[in-house]
Amino acid sequence: MPFAGIDIGSTMTKVVITDEQEKILASHIGPTGAEHRHLALKVMDETIKKAGLSFDALDFIVATGYGRINVPFADKQITEITCHARGIRFLFPTARTIIDIGGQDSKGIKLDADGKVSNFVMNDKCAAGTGRFLEVISETLGIALTDMGALALSADGFVQISNMCTVFAEHEVTSRLAEGAGVAEIVAGLHEAIASRVVNMTRHLGIEKDVVVTGGGAKNQGLVKAIEGKVGFAVFTPPEPFITGALGAALVGKDFYDRGIRPAKERKKEEVTFFS
Amino acid sequence: MSDPKYYAGLDMGSVSIKAVIVDERGMIASGLIPSGGNYKTVAQKVMDNTLTQAGLSFDRLSGLVITGLGAAGAPFAGRQVSDISCQARGCSLLFPSARTIIDIGGQFTKVAKITPEGRIADFLMSEKCATGSGRFLQVIARILSVPLDEIGPLSLQSEKPVEFSTNCAVFAESETISRISEGAKPADILAGVHRAMAAKVAMLVKRLKLTPDVVLTGGGGQDSGLAPAVGEALKINILVPEFPRLSAAFGAACLAREDHS
Numbered sequence: 001m002p003f004a005g006i007d008i009g010s011t012m013t014k015v016v017i018t019d020e021q022e023k024i025l026a027s028h029i030g031p032t033g034a035e036h037r038h039l040a041l042k043v044m045d046e047t048i049k050k051a052g053l054s055f056d057a058l059d060f061i062v063a064t065g066y067g068r069i070n071v072p073f074a075d076k077q078i079t080e081i082t083c084h085a086r087g088i089r090f091l092f093p094t095a096r097t098i099i100d101i102g103g104q105d106s107k108g109i110k111l112d113a114d115g116k117v118s119n120f121v122m123n124d125k126c127a128a129g130t131g132r133f134l135e136v137i138s139e140t141l142g143i144a145l146t147d148m149g150a151l152a153l154s155a156d157g158f159v160q161i162s163n164m165c166t167v168f169a170e171h172e173v174t175s176r177l178a179e180g181a182g183v184a185e186i187v188a189g190l191h192e193a194i195a196s197r198v199v200n201m202t203r204h205l206g207i208e209k210d211v212v213v214t215g216g217g218a219k220n221q222g223l224v225k226a227i228e229g230k231v232g233f234a235v236f237t238p239p240e241p242f243i244t245g246a247l248g249a250a251l252v253g254k255d256f257y258d259r260g261i262r263p264a265k266e267r268k269k270e271e272v273t274f275f276s
Numbered sequence: 277m278s279d280p281k282y283y284a285g286l287d288m289g290s291v292s293i294k295a296v297i298v299d300e301r302g303m304i305a306s307g308l309i310p311s312g313g314n315y316k317t318v319a320q321k322v323m324d325n326t327l328t329q330a331g332l333s334f335d336r337l338s339g340l341v342i343t344g345l346g347a348a349g350a351p352f353a354g355r356q357v358s359d360i361s362c363q364a365r366g367c368s369l370l371f372p373s374a375r376t377i378i379d380i381g382g383q384f385t386k387v388a389k390i391t392p393e394g395r396i397a398d399f400l401m402s403e404k405c406a407t408g409s410g411r412f413l414q415v416i417a418r419i420l421s422v423p424l425d426e427i428g429p430l431s432l433q434s435e436k437p438v439e440f441s442t443n444c445a446v447f448a449e450s451e452t453i454s455r456i457s458e459g460a461k462p463a464d465i466l467a468g469v470h471r472a473m474a475a476k477v478a479m480l481v482k483r484l485k486l487t488p489d490v491v492l493t494g495g496g497g498q499d500s501g502l503a504p505a506v507g508e509a510l511k512i513n514i515l516v517p518e519f520p521r522l523s524a525a526f527g528a529a530c531l532a533r534e535d536h537s
Contacts, residue, residue, distance in 0.1 A: 104447065126405065127446035136446060166446045167406035167415060168383070178313075 002051065003257065004058045005083065005249025006044060006074065008032055008067030011103030011131070011216070013040055014246040015047040017058070022090065022251060026051035027243050037070045044073070060253035060263060064245055066105075072268035078252050080245050081109055081120050086255075087248025088212050089115035091238050096208040099198055099227065099235075100245075101217025103131040108202030119205050127166040129197030131216050134223075136166050137173055137190055141183065148187055152222030155188035164197065188222065195226035211235040214244045281338045281536070282330065285528025286319060287359065288346035291382035291410070291495060293318050295326040296525040297337075298533055305330035306522050315346040323352065339532035343524055345383075357531055359524050360388050360399055366527025367491045368394030370517050375487040378477060378506065378514075379524075380496020382410045387480045389487055398484050406445040408476035410495045413502075415445050416469045419452050420462045428500030431466035438468030443476065470505035478509035488512055493520045 001020040006013065009032060016027045028047040033039050040063075048055055055073075063074035064083040071077070080100075088095050089111065098109040105124035112118045127133050138145045152158075159181045163169040169190070176186050194217075199207070211231060217223050218241035228235055238244050280299055287294040290311060297305045307326035309318050327334060340354030343362040350356075360379070367374050368390055379386045385408045389398040402408045406415070417427055438460050440448050452465055473496075481490070490512060492503045497520025507514040517523045 125442065126444040132446055163404075165405045166444075167411050168403075171383070171411075 001059050001257070002053055002057055003250045003253040004044065004047070004061045005246040005251070005253060006040060006061065006063045006071055007080065007083065007243070007245035007249055008040055008063065008065040008070065009102055009245070010066055010105070012242065013043045013065075013067070014243045015043050016243050016246040016250045017047055017051045017053065018247070018250045018254065020254065022254065024247065025053075027240070027246065029242055032067060037072065040067070040071050041073070060257045061267070062249040062253040062256070064249040075253070075263040075267070076256065078249060081107065081117055083245045083248035083252055084214065085109055085111055085115065085117045085248065086251050087244035087246075088214060088238070090247065090251055091244065092210060092212050092236055094210045095212045095236070097202065097205070097211045099202055099211065099213045100215040101129075101131060101194075101198060101213065101223070102215045103135075106130050106198050106201070106215075106217070108198070108205050110205040110208070121201050121204050123197075123201055128164045128169075129194050129201065133166045133169070133194055134190065134220070137170055140170050140173060141187070143183075143187070146219075149191070149220035149222035151184050152188040152191045153225065155182070155184035157185055158188035158192050159185045161186070161189040161193045164193065169193065191220075191222045191226040194223060195230050199227060199230040207231055209233065213237050214241045216242060281533075282332055282336055283339045283529050283532035283536070284323070284326070284337050284341075285362065285525040285530070285532060286323060286340065286342045286344075286350060286352070286354065287362065287525035287528060288315055288319055288342065288344035288350060289359075289381060290345050292521065293322050293344070293346070294522050294525040295322045296522055296529045297326055297330045297332065298526070298529040300533070303526055303529070306519065306525070308521060311346070315349045316351045319346075319349075320351050339536050341528040341532040341535070343528045355532070355535065357528060360386055361396060362524040362527035362531060363493060364388055364390045364396050364527065365394050365531050366523040366525075367493060367517065369527070369530055370523065371489060371491050371515050373489045374491045374515065376481060376484070376490040378481065378490060378492045378496070379494040380408075380410055380473075380477065380492065380502070381494045382414070385409050385477060385480065385496070387477070387484055389484050400480050400484055402476070402480055405476075407443050407448075408473055408480065412445045412448070412473055413469060413499065415449055416452055416465065419449060419456075420465060422462060422466070425498070427466055428498070428502065430463050431470055431501030432504075434461070434463040434467030436464050437471055438464045440468055440472050443472060448472065467501065467505075470499075470501050471509075473502065474505035474509040477506055481510060486510060486512070489515055491515045491517065493517055493523045495521055497521070
C-alpha cells in the first residue's frame with residue numbers, strides 16, 4: 001500500500017513514497033519554479049516512475065510546504081511543521097527540538113515526549129537566518145553555494161559579521177574583503193551569523209536534546225558545526241535533509257489511512273499553470 | 277570694512293561626498309560627487325570644485341566642519357561633528373518650524389527630534405534592516421533598470437501600487453521579479469516600494485512621537501515619490517529642502533560660521 005508526500009518548498013519540490021511498513025520506496029527532488037502546479041505533477045510522476053507504481057495505486061497523497069495549496073491532486077494539505085515533526089521523529093525517535101533551515105524561511109519546532117508538536121517559531125519575514133542569506137552572499141563572492149560549508153570549515157577563525165540584514169551583510173562582506181580579510185574566514189563568519197540567528201530564535205522554545213537540524217541548511221556541514229558551537233553539544237542531521245518534510249507528509253498520509261480516512265474527491269491531475 | 281568671511285562644510289557620506297561654502301548671508305557654492313572607493317581623493321576633488329565655483333582658494337576659508345560616515349578619513353583638518361547634528365542645524369535654518377527630521381541615506385535612516393533652537397532632543401536610527409533605507413530602492417531600481425533620479429517621477433505615475441507581502445528587501449527583490457512576470461508596471465512596483473519604506477520610516481517617527489513640522493532630507497528627499505508616501509503614512513505634510521542631499525553639508529558650514537562668530 002503506497003503513500004505519497006509532496007513538499008512544495010520555496011526553492012525545491014520534494015516527493016517521497018512509502019509503503020505501509022513505513023519503508024521509503026522512492027524519492028525525487030525538482031525545482032519549484034514559478035509554475036508550482038505543473039512542476040509538482042512532474043516531480044510526482046518522476047517519483048511514481050522510480051517506485052515502479054502508477055498514480056492511481058497511491059492510497060493517500062498529502063501535500064505540505066508553502067506551495068501545498070497548489071497541488072490539486074493531493075488528498076489533504078497539512079502544514080510543514082506537522083510533517084517535519086512526523087518525518088524527523090520517524091528518523092530520530094529521541095528528537096525533541098528541530099531546526100529547519102529552508103531556502104526562504106527557518107523554523108524551530110519543539111516536540112513533546114510523544115513526538116507531538118508542542119510549540120514552534122518561524123522566521124519568514126526576513127532573509128537573515130535562511131538559505132537565501134548564503135545564496136545572496138555566495139553570488140557576491142562567486143563561490144558555489146554547495147562549496148560554502150566546506151570553505152567555512154577550512155577557515156582559521158572567523159571574521160565577525162555584525163549586520164543581520166542580508167543586504168547590509170553583502171556590503172559588509174565586500175568591505176572586509178577590501179580590507180584584506182580571508183575569504184574562508186569571512187564565509188565562516190557568515191555561518192556564525194546564520195547559526196546565531198536560528199539558534200537564538202529556537203531558544204525562545206527552550207532547546208532540548210536531541211536536536212535535529214534539517215532542510216537544505218543541514219546539507220551544509222559548516223553551518224551544522226556553527227550551530228553545534230552555539231547550542232554547546234552535537235546535533236543530528238538526517239541522511240537526506242531535503243526530504244524530511246515530504247517523508248513526514250507520506251507518513252501522515254499513512255496515519256490518516258490507518259484511521260480509516262480515505263481520499264474523498266477525485267484527484268485532479270490536469271496541468272494547471274499560472275500563465276496559461 | 278573687513279574682508280568677507282567664508283566657511284565650508286564637508287559631508288562624507290557612504291554614497292556621495294558633498295561640500296557647501298557659505299558666507300555671512302547663506303550658501304554661495306556647493307558640490308557633490310559619488311563617494312566611490314577612495315573617500316580622500318573624492319573629498320579633495322569636491323572641495324576643489326566647490327572652491328573654484330565660489331572663486332576662492334582653500335586659504336580663504338575661515339572655518340571648516342567635517343561630517344558623515346567617512347569624516348575620520350578627510351584630507352583636511354577641521355572640527356568633526358556628527359551628521360545628525362549638522363542635519364539638524366541645516367534643516368532648522370532652512371525651515372525654522374522643523375521639529376522632526378527624517379534623513380534617508382544610502383545605508384541608514386535616521387530620525388531626530390529637534391528643539392526650536394535646532395538642537396537634537398532625541399534620536400533614532402535604523403541600521404538593522406535595509407527596508408527603511410535607500411538601499412531598498414537601489415536594489416529594486418536596479419532590477420527595473422530605472423536610474424535613481426527617475427524613480428520619483430515614475431512612481432508618481434502609478435495608479436495601482438503593488439502591495440509587497442514582505443518587508444525584507446531581499447525577499448522583495450524576488451517578489452518584484454515575480455510581479456514583473458505577472459505584468460506589473462515599473463511605476464506601480466516603485467510606488468509599492470515607497471509605501472513599504474514609508475511604513476517602516478513612519479514606525480521610527482512614531483517611536484519618537486510625531487512632532488510637526490517634519491522635514492525629509494538625504495538622498496530620500498531627492499526622490500519626489502517618497503515624501504508624499506511618508507506624508508501619507510504619517511497623515512501630515514512633509515517638507516523637503518530644495519537640495520535635500522546638501523542639507524547636512526550646509527549645516528556643517530553654518531556650524532563652522534557659528535564657531536567663529
